[in-house]
Amino acid sequence: xxxxxxxxxxxxxxxxxxxxxxxxxxxxxxxxxxxxxxxxxxxxxxxxxxxxxxxxxxxxxxxxxxxxxxxxxxxxxxxxxxxxxxxxxxxxxxxxxxxxxxxxxxxxxxxxxxxxxxx
Numbered sequence: 137x138x139x140x141x142x143x144x145x146x147x148x149x150x151x152x153x154x155x156x157x158x159x160x161x162x163x164x165x166x167x168x169x170x171x172x173x174x175x176x177x178x179x180x181x182x183x184x185x186x187x188x189x190x191x192x193x194x195x196x197x198x199x200x201x202x203x204x205x206x207x208x209x210x211x212x213x214x215x216x217x218x219x220x221x222x223x224x225x226x227x228x229x230x231x232x233x234x235x236x237x238x239x240x241x242x243x244x245x246x247x248x249x250x251x252x253x254x255x
Contacts, residue, residue, distance in 0.1 A: 173232020
């Protein structure tokens with residue numbers, strides 16, 4: 137869990153730097169899209185760390201499935217509305233969502249070291 141918390145903190149730093157870079161485009165749709173996509177990615181990591189881990193420990197697989205479905209439906213509706221009204225840039229949202237790719241890559245070397253220390 138410590139590794140996930142550290143990855144989450146690094147994700148916030150990475151999101152902040154991505155938002156700062158997006159300001160160079162001087163387009164609110166781009167900055168809002170990066171912020172929204174990164175926020176979704178970080179919220180997903182937070183849900184995994186808190187709610188999902190509790191449900192797995194309690195052996196409530198069906199509840200976990202329902203939570204996942206509801207989460208993706210909410211994300212789809214929110215993104216659909218924002219894209220329909222052209223309030224955010226889809227590419228910027230995709231760039232923000234790329235945090236889900238970069239956060240584990242940043243945390244893997246540390247996780248490997250911690251696992252080797254335990255073994």
